[in-house]
Amino acid sequence: MMKLLKIEFKKIRTYKVFWILFGLYFIFLAAGILLAEFMINHMVNDVNKRMPIPFPHIAIYYFPDVWQNVAFFASIRYVLIFPAIIMTILITNEFTFKTIKQNIINGMSKAEFLVSKLLIIFLMAILMTSVLTAGAFIIGLAHSGFNDIAFLTKGIPFMAGFFVSILCYMIYAFFTGFLLRNTGLSIAIFTLYSLIIEPVVYFFLRAPFMFRNTIYTYLPVNAVIRLAEYPAIPTLKKLMGLELQSHVSFTACLVPLGYAAIMTLIVFIVIRKKDL
Amino acid sequence: MNTILSTDQLSKSFGKIHAVDRLSFEVKKGQVFGILGPNGSGKTTTLSMLLDLIQPDKGGFYWFGKLPSKESRKRIGSVIESPNFFPYLDAVSNLRIVADIKDKGYDEIPDVLQLSGLYDRRNSKFRTFSFGMRQRLAVASALLGAPEVLILDEPTNGLDPQGIAQIRDLIALVASKGTTILLASHLLDEVEKICTHVLVLSKGRMLFSGEVRELLSVSDAIELSARDMQALKNAVKEIPGFISFTESEGIIHVHFDGPVSPADINSFLYNKGIILSRLSERKRSLEQHFLELLQENT
Numbered sequence: 001m002m003k004l005l006k007i008e009f010k011k012i013r014t015y016k017v018f019w020i021l022f023g024l025y026f027i028f029l030a031a032g033i034l035l036a037e038f039m040i041n042h043m044v045n046d047v048n049k050r051m052p053i054p055f056p057h058i059a060i061y062y063f064p065d066v067w068q069n070v071a072f073f074a075s076i077r078y079v080l081i082f083p084a085i086i087m088t089i090l091i092t093n094e095f096t097f098k099t100i101k102q103n104i105i106n107g108m109s110k111a112e113f114l115v116s117k118l119l120i121i122f123l124m125a126i127l128m129t130s131v132l133t134a135g136a137f138i139i140g141l142a143h144s145g146f147n148d149i150a151f152l153t154k155g156i157p158f159m160a161g162f163f164v165s166i167l168c169y170m171i172y173a174f175f176t177g178f179l180l181r182n183t184g185l186s187i188a189i190f191t192l193y194s195l196i197i198e199p200v201v202y203f204f205l206r207a208p209f210m211f212r213n214t215i216y217t218y219l220p221v222n223a224v225i226r227l228a229e230y231p232a233i234p235t236l237k238k239l240m241g242l243e244l245q246s247h248v249s250f251t252a253c254l255v256p257l258g259y260a261a262i263m264t265l266i267v268f269i270v271i272r273k274k275d276l
Numbered sequence: 277m278n279t280i281l282s283t284d285q286l287s288k289s290f291g292k293i294h295a296v297d298r299l300s301f302e303v304k305k306g307q308v309f310g311i312l313g314p315n316g317s318g319k320t321t322t323l324s325m326l327l328d329l330i331q332p333d334k335g336g337f338y339w340f341g342k343l344p345s346k347e348s349r350k351r352i353g354s355v356i357e358s359p360n361f362f363p364y365l366d367a368v369s370n371l372r373i374v375a376d377i378k379d380k381g382y383d384e385i386p387d388v389l390q391l392s393g394l395y396d397r398r399n400s401k402f403r404t405f406s407f408g409m410r411q412r413l414a415v416a417s418a419l420l421g422a423p424e425v426l427i428l429d430e431p432t433n434g435l436d437p438q439g440i441a442q443i444r445d446l447i448a449l450v451a452s453k454g455t456t457i458l459l460a461s462h463l464l465d466e467v468e469k470i471c472t473h474v475l476v477l478s479k480g481r482m483l484f485s486g487e488v489r490e491l492l493s494v495s496d497a498i499e500l501s502a503r504d505m506q507a508l509k510n511a512v513k514e515i516p517g518f519i520s521f522t523e524s525e526g527i528i529h530v531h532f533d534g535p536v537s538p539a540d541i542n543s544f545l546y547n548k549g550i551i552l553s554r555l556s557e558r559k560r561s562l563e564q565h566f567l568e569l570l571q572e573n574t
Contacts, residue, residue: 003376007373007376010369010373011365011373015364017364097363098357099360101329103377104328105354106349107379108346108377109345109346112346273331275330275331
């Protein structure tokens with residue numbers, strides 16, 4: 001295990017594309033989260049100009065809502081796709097450079113090769129969740145000051161939910177890259193599916209006049225995003241008693257985990273059977 | 277002698293094409309074993325199967341008397357098709373990954389880089405290497421960890437004459453240390469110069485397998501000339517085993533139905549009163565042999 005990680009780390013240590021994309025991801029994510037409240041309230045101000053009764057400003061950085069809100073912003077399709085693309089590049093590179101062949105020739109087993117990639121995905125998911133958790137905690141502290149611990153950490157399961165989301169979504173990307181073997185094609189198909197095809201299917205499945213069912217919750221990408229599907233907006237709750245999402249559902253986590261498990265299994269079967 | 281590799285009815289088809297067809301052969305310790313065949317004869321497919329990159333349809337093979345595993349591959353150094361490295365990593369970093377996989381230390385890296393003449397460029401990214409340097413880095417990587425077997429697939433392909441000579445010297449050096457070498461090539465002259473044993477492959481089928489020396493020792497023609505050419509022409513017809521001769525520029529090429537000894541011919545003709553001004557044995561080159569084998573089998 002340590003040996004595989006050591007090898008994998010050597011492969012990415014001086015890989016500029018990896019670090020640049022990863023850096024951009026964190027910058028965009030941080031900027032998005034930090035500017036969200038300002039932008040929302042800017043819109044509220046605009047609306048209020050035409051309203052007789054002004055709509056109150058929205059606060060999203062207070063404990064415990066900050067956990068859910070940070071998880072929500074980080075789980076938006078357009079943000080989530082960043083680390084997935086990085087993962088696609090890491091796996092398809094092995095085919096482009098034919099280094100997968102060379103690794104096997106040199107004495108790596110095919111299973112070890114896959115495990116080494118899965119380890120990197122796992123580590124990246126842990127790293128991103130840690131950074132996000134630390135960020136959410138700091139933002140929360142800066143806005144709400146110190147409070148009692150139980151209240152402070154109430155929404156922290158949303159971070160666990162984010163870990164499941166990012167882990168599974170990167171495994172989807174790994175699966176796509178492994179089967180297609182070509183960087184451009186993999187990124188194009190993955191992005192097309194995630195950002196266009198599935199949202200369209202989702203729209204038709206959810207349209208109330210079509211089907212009254214919950215099939216849409218089983219769409220692979222939607223299953224990932226659903227874990228933090230809505231932000232927590234206390235103002236809405238107070239005014240209208242409306243709470244869009246109160247917690248991360250454990251059963252909802254099982255859907256993306258199930259997809260990820262099946263994809264991992266397929267990858268292990270394919271590498272045994274298919275010529276490299 | 278212990279067997280390093282044995283294959284049993286190894287077969288692989290791509291669609292309707294039999295890339296490798298029931299191939300059985302053995303490589304013993306210390307041999308420089310050449311797999312010779314024209315492009316598309318199944319050389320790379322064979323080597324790819326032996327390195328677990330391609331699954332055979334039928335048949336199997338044994339490395340060091342055991343079923344192949346990642347452990348057996350760690351004892352083999354290989355250069356297959358093109359040099360495969362990470363373009364954004366330097367030579368040393370690429371070799372460190374190889375050493376990690378093979379469970380070997382890094383202390384041999386400077387040695388193999390020296391040996392392949394890349395030491396001065398050890399910190400340059402693989403991307404910046406010329407074709408010849410890439411090929412040499414592949415050889416350096418194959419030599420890492422003192423492998424018991426070296427597999428080389430067209431090792432001199434695309435190299436300039438100097439590069440070819442360097443790689444051949446390197447192979448000779450490694451072979452002299454007792455390393456078993458398995459070399460695929462379509463260059464006859466390469467196999468002739470480097471190999472002790474050869475397997476001739478055409479359309480995935482084995483046409484010949486044996487020692488290169490044995491293949492080359494067959495001489496079936498003798499070049500002769502004498503002051504009295506007419507007497508010579510009459511006399512050669514009486515030599516046992518004579519088939520025919522052809523004449524060109526004052527020399528006759530005499531063909532026999534089997535191996536002949538130049539000494540016997542000399543004494544035979546001397547007894548007939550013919551003094552030879554030229555007597556030379558014409559060995560069949562591997563190339564002729566190879567072309568003959570291919571012709572016989574099409």
